[in-house]
Amino acid sequence: MNDDAVFPRVEIEGPPRERGLQYGRAVPERIAASVALYQGEMLRRGVSVPRQRELAARFVPVIGAFGADYLDEMQGIADGAGVPLEDIVLINARTEMMYGSHDAPEVQSKLVEGCTGAIILPEATRAGRLLHAHNWDWRAECADTSIVLCIRRDNAPDMLTFVEAGGLARHGFNSAGLALTGNFLQSDRDFKAPGAPLGLVRRKMLEAPNMAAALKVLWAQPRACSNNLMLSHSDGEAIDLECAPDEIFWIAPEQGLLVHANHFVSPAARVKLRDTGLATFPDSLYRDRRVRSLLAPHVGHIAREHVTAALFDTFGAPDAVLRSPKPAVFDAISATVATIIMEPASGTMQVARKPYEDPRFSEYRL
Incomplete structure (x- = not known):
């Protein structure tokens, strides 16, 4: 460090x-x-x-x-x-x-966790290495309760995960080249039945030796509520997984880009369930498009500075890709706690704390 x-x-x-x-x-x-x-x-x-x-x-x-x-x-x-x-x-x-x-x-009806994520495949980057990035929007106080956790394993890949202290995993990558981030989603199917906590599902996926094994973890485990998972591999694969408690919908990259905010995008999902999160996060509709449109002109030579610029976009502030502090439900303050840019091929994670205040990144290595 x-x-x-x-x-x-x-x-x-x-x-x-x-x-x-x-x-x-x-x-x-x-x-x-x-x-x-x-x-x-x-x-x-x-x-x-x-x-x-x-x-x-x-x-x-x-x-x-x-x-x-x-x-x-x-x-x-x-x-x-x-x-x-x-x-x-x-x-x-x-x-x-x-x-x-x-x-x-x-x-x-008062969920307030946001997030905007992006995966850029190797063919779309300047260096030819996959980039997996994320803005974690949640309680502003979590800037002082989070850590970067490195887990060394004898019987599974090592991993590096950005997580709230006491948690087993949140956003991260492993030594087998897998990277994973998550975004809030909400649907009319949520909390109808019990399921494994989402953080533990992410942990088990990050323990997987390859992409197929990570996907099998997800398909094998019912969840209590909806969420979105962005899964990538350093060799040049990525998929977005819109998870309802009992069903999973998927989205593939287009032109080397995969971007997701906080609403269901898959046509099948939009037909089969009711997205109840947009009433809370209507800004998700333009956050998704803003990041994609800011990255698209640079496809083929996207570098970290382009990803940073996209995730630091302030259109619609405070309800922007880069969320500046604003009051939320139950007397909370919501903000972009951290911006995370991972390059699993090189084993690096760059993290900016409270990027609306300080755009500088610290680098962590697996």
Whole structure:
């Protein structure tokens, strides 16, 4: 990590419980801040801390069934950071708990997580190497609760993931060349049935040795709510996966570009389900187009500066590709927490913290 890096880099290795202990001991303050953030979010939704832990306990067998190693790792994080296991579950299942809780069903209409992502295939770049980029729009406070986590594995690819402290994965890439980012989607099928937390699905996909194995993870696992996943491989493949809880729709790159914001784009999805997120994020319609139109003139010689310019676009501010801070529901402040540009072929991730304030990037290496 560079001396001026803006997010702590944590490296862990060994068996699951030991990895978790290393993680929890490395950044206990940030983990405590993550816990406080989501406990506060739940309190503002009328869910007491004891009730939160009851709800989190319901996810323990779900997580164990999805992957016992994940539960061991989360217990290690909890022990290392000195917090209850349920608090680590809250961080890893925060979408499902915040919006799927029966204690506060009305909040399903008040989702506020944005994001704009782009993948540029090698043939469209100047250097001939795939670029996978993302603006993570969420709670502004997460600029102080996030880390870059490097996971060394004996029986799976190593990975580098940008994640909220205490989480197992969010956006990242692995040593096998796979890269993955996620965007918020919302549909009328959400929270009708339980499913594995989205963060853990991403973690398992990032453990895959190849693209087919990552896709099999996704198809094998029902989810509680919708979300969009952008999956790429450094050898020059990419696909966008619009996931409803019980069905997956896909979009292929065009002219070497794949761009996605926060609305369903697949014609099949638009026919088969109702996109309930556009009422919250109508700006998604132009954010998607803005990024694509800013990149398209440079196809064949796209470099990081072109990707940065597209993701720093301020048309429609504060409801822009680069989201400057604005009030959100339940007294929150929404903003672009970080801009992430990954080049999995070279094993690098560049991250800008609060890019609406400071456009400089720090580089992290796998």
